[in-house]
Amino acid sequence: MNLFLFDDDTVPLPPVTTSQAVQRALSVFDALSRGLGPAPPVRLRCREDVLVDAKAVDERVRAGQRMPLVGVLVAAPDQPVVVGRLMQAGAVVAGHTVPGAPSPGTEVRLETLSKLDALLVTEPPAACRGVVGFVPTRGLLPASGAGITTVLARDAAVAQQVAAAVTGPDPWAGAAAFSRHWPESVRLSAGEHPHVAVPDRAFLAGLPPAEAARLAATAETLRVAGAVTDEVDFGGGDGLCRRRVAFALRDHDALLLPQGTGLCSLTRLVTRLDTAAVLLPVRDGGGVGLLTKPFDDQIVLDLAGLLTGSQAPSPYPDVGVRLIAFGSFLRGQPRAAELERVGARFTGFATTSRHYRLVLFEEDPPEAGVVPTNVPAEGGPLLGEEWLLSPAALGEFVAGLPAPMRLGTVELADGTTAPAILCDPAVAEHGTDLTAWECWRAYLRHLSAVRPAVVRAGS
Incomplete structure (x- = not known):
């Protein structure tokens, strides 16, 4: 049984379409007219002002702008830097949260959000009923100087995206304001086995x-x-x-x-x-x-x-260095733990151009590396994995790379380039070419299929 499902689960919001921000803003005021509006910790803004902001979001969508919080309805402290960042990210600020709310020891229920998607408050609640609370590291959000800032939302992904939109010091607060920046060694993933x-x-x-x-x-x-x-x-x-x-x-x-x-x-x-x-x-x-x-x-x-089961598409913070991994550095392979140890985050798959070869240079255990080739006919598109890690983590990882592995750059099929884990060409020169397999995992599946037959033939 999953304890984190509750009977009044809300239906996930559909993708925002033209005029949807306006429609959702109108729903807040309609709920208010029927006595279903936000709880006392929220003071709604003037209806006309909210609709003007919602129409501006819809216009930006029609113009082709991509924003992480398009159409998300938020109530936040009445601070210009916070409100401005939320609006820049595409959110509609429908109201302002009352300073000091929720009071210590209180419970926050899903009904508190009503038609809103998230609240930015100064105190974490004693309990949440149908609401997720995210409390970022103190000093990352502009309001942190006034107390612990908590983002309350319908799910963890929305809470993270709202926090990410407002993260950063208040440029108008002066030197006395308490603010902090992400360290160079920030970890971007919990890994497979936290x-x-x-x-x-x-x-x-x-x-x-x-x-x-x-x-x-x-x-x-x-x-x-x-x-x-x-x-x-x-x-x-x-x-x-x-x-x-x-x-x-x-x-x-x-x-x-x-x-x-x-x-x-x-x-x-x-x-x-x-x-x-x-x-x-x-x-x-x-x-x-x-x-x-x-x-x-x-x-x-x-x-x-x-x-x-709620996960935002990008990490918090959404910064870092791309690194393309091959061979035993792929997820589930023996050396993937070296990437996880420095907090690297798997972000998807990547395919190289045809200017690279996959070469087996160790038989037991099998180990392969990627090397560039000057003859495209000898190369092929190779499938690797893209990881994201902080600059300091990349330096720590590269410092621990054993020979013949080294840091290099690969050209990807989409024409971009990225740092990658490559192999010393002098070592690969005497190895077995596996380029035809295009993927290290495909070769491993081949080995698992033929090795039992080899054992039976030799027994």
Whole structure:
């Protein structure tokens, strides 16, 4: 059973078409006229002003502009830099959130959003019912100087995209404003097997039975999804709990914790530690949270994606260096872990031009590399994988590349170029040409088919 599905699941929004931003804006005011409008933490703007903004979004769509938040309805603090960035991304700011809302210890329900898609608030709620909360690293959003800024949305992907749209310091706030920038070594992925600290039996025994069962079921879901979990006792007084959580974060990618107002609840800890977090609702009305180190925001977003199935198309932050991988650096192959270790993120497949060869230079275990060729007839389009990683991570990865691998540049089938993991041509010169297979995995499938026959013939 997936605990993260609830009975009042909303239907995913369809792709925005002409005039849809206006139609969705009108739906907010129609709901308000029928007593179904936003809850008190939201002050709606003037109807005419909102419709003017929505029409401007529709005009930009007709003009061919591509915007990440086209037609998304948002309520945000009445701060020019925040509102301006949301509008630039294609969102329609339908109202403003009241400072200090939600008040500490309150629960946020799906009904709070009403017809809106997301709210930007200054305090994380004690619980979420049908709403996902994303708490970025403190100082990344312009409003962070006034408190912890939380994005509440219908799903994790929308929360991430809204946060990404407003990320960055306020240029008008002055030197006294608290702001931070992404480090050069930022991790862009949790990897295939993230390490997550989960509450142990001693900690669960001190919780209400329903809350303990919820955490235990979530930990099991993470294990099934491929995460490596370690049981940790987070219990104790306020200071002891914080120390245990901080210590656990040193050795784990993320921590699983209950929401709420208790001493060791995520809602309390995220306001007292330098962290990032995601708050997730579950079917029974309660909630759990995932906590991570500062600037590891994408780690908890990836874990939220594992649990809810909601994943934004681009990482947070959407920056980095492209790297094309071949051979044993492909996902599921022995050396892919070297890319995951530096926080690289798989973003799709890439095909080279016909100026490259795939060469087998080791038999046991099989290892292949890609080398350029000056004779197109000897080359062929080769299928590789595209990864995204931070500049510092690329430097760390390249520094650990063993011979005969080296960093080079490949020309792709679409005419662009990108850094790639290539092989020393002097070593490849004596190897077996595998270019006809066009893909390392295709050759491995061939090996798995013929090796049993070879064993039977020699037995």
